[in-house]
Amino acid sequence: xxxxxxxxxxxxxxxxxxxxxxxxxxxxxxxxxxxxxxxxxxxxxxxxxxxxxxxxxxxxxxxxxxxxxxxxxxxxxxxxxxxxxxxxxxxxxxxxxxxxxxxxxxxxxxxxxxxxxxxxxxx
Amino acid sequence: xxxxxxxxxxxxxxxxxxxxxxxxxxxxxxxxxxxxxxxxxxxxxxxxxxxxxxxxxxxxxxxxxxxxxxxxxxxxxxxxxxxxxxxxxxxxxxxxxxxxxxxxxxxxxxxxxxxxxxxxxxxxxxxxxxxxxxxxxxxxxxxxxxxxxxxxxxxxxxxxxxxxxxxxxxxxxxxxxxxxxxxxxxxxxxxxxxxxxxxxxxxxxxxxxxxxxxxxxxxxxxxxxxxxxxxxxxxxxxxxxxxxxxxxxxxxxxxxxxxxxxxxxxxxxxxxxxxxxxxxxxxxxxxxxxxxxxxxxx
Numbered sequence: 001x002x003x004x005x006x007x008x009x010x011x012x013x014x015x016x017x018x019x020x021x022x023x024x025x026x027x028x029x030x031x032x033x034x035x036x037x038x039x040x041x042x043x044x045x046x047x048x049x050x051x052x053x054x055x056x057x058x059x060x061x062x063x064x065x066x067x068x069x070x071x072x073x074x075x076x077x078x079x080x081x082x083x084x085x086x087x088x089x090x091x092x093x094x095x096x097x098x099x100x101x102x103x104x105x106x107x108x109x110x111x112x113x114x115x116x117x118x119x120x121x122x123x
Numbered sequence: 124x125x126x127x128x129x130x131x132x133x134x135x136x137x138x139x140x141x142x143x144x145x146x147x148x149x150x151x152x153x154x155x156x157x158x159x160x161x162x163x164x165x166x167x168x169x170x171x172x173x174x175x176x177x178x179x180x181x182x183x184x185x186x187x188x189x190x191x192x193x194x195x196x197x198x199x200x201x202x203x204x205x206x207x208x209x210x211x212x213x214x215x216x217x218x219x220x221x222x223x224x225x226x227x228x229x230x231x232x233x234x235x236x237x238x239x240x241x242x243x244x245x246x247x248x249x250x251x252x253x254x255x256x257x258x259x260x261x262x263x264x265x266x267x268x269x270x271x272x273x274x275x276x277x278x279x280x281x282x283x284x285x286x287x288x289x290x291x292x293x294x295x296x297x298x299x300x301x302x303x304x305x306x307x308x309x310x311x312x313x314x315x316x317x318x319x320x321x322x323x324x325x326x327x328x329x330x331x332x333x334x335x336x337x338x339x340x341x342x343x344x345x346x347x348x349x350x351x352x353x354x355x356x357x358x359x360x361x362x363x364x365x366x367x368x369x370x371x372x373x374x375x376x377x378x379x380x381x382x383x384x385x386x387x388x389x390x391x392x393x394x395x396x397x398x399x400x401x402x403x404x405x406x407x408x409x410x411x412x413x414x415x416x417x418x419x420x421x
Binding site for chain 1: 153155292293296297299300301314316318319320337339340341342374398399400401402403
């Protein structure tokens, strides 16, 4: 599993992102149990303390919550909140970057919008 | 958090060679430490002093709050696995396990036997008849099954193939999760172990040049690429680790101040910014003199 972890960014953030993506994709349903930190550690071959840090990041944000003695669960409403957060990021990460790159290459706004229309029609 | 090891101003010389020079650090309970550095950096000397195999040093070393030398109270809680371990001629693998059982109060015999099977280590084979890899496997098993509150592995993988090394890392993580204890892993295979480590100590030419949490170091350094004049202008007030030129382009690796603003600044200037892995960061820090000199010049 080592290839899924990038050694140039904090691993706990990558673990949190993975859990977020699984919740968004519906693979981790609301009120379902999240793997234990030892399971994460074993699966990704990372230190359990690092895995715990990633999980706790989402617990602090209210995306996950602890059931005493049982484990960590996905909170109700977590998916909707994550979708909102990721949509905001989408603009920064993709739209802005795309516009900058287009400008570098001399692609006009009109040509860019036309490209999107074409692609949407095809797929 | 309690300190398992405390080293203060440790200096050890062999004749005219200063192997360890004014080194201070501490090791906290139940964490996995990486003691990294190139060959001859002083790693083994530090570990030998912590485990009371070397003395006549200057500075202060405490293990479990006490001086380790001739201190059975300390030493029964420390397991030191090293590639140069010598065994009596008559010893078989099972004799080594038997001795370990007598020495380490937490020894888990069942676990040792299960590991021996996984590593395909024949219990009745004499130690001196074992291959290099098998000898390393025996050491790794003793280190794991001793469950010593402080376990130190000095290059534990010599001769072990990639699969056996993977098995060792896997079992180490798994067993430390179940039986928390302090581990110091000394290695130069940084890429293989970096994800297991919580804290990183880097020795270079006898000096401790890095002492930080692994997660804090991941993403700390970054490389900026762009026209040489622009890159140099940007890095003039920064700590640089490496600089390469390709025609009019410069690629310079920068140690970040940590808050990410310097990276945004580079992007705003139109420089290309790429992350640097932990392994590369350490390689740059312990690089050959020319690269180190660049740090001073910049």
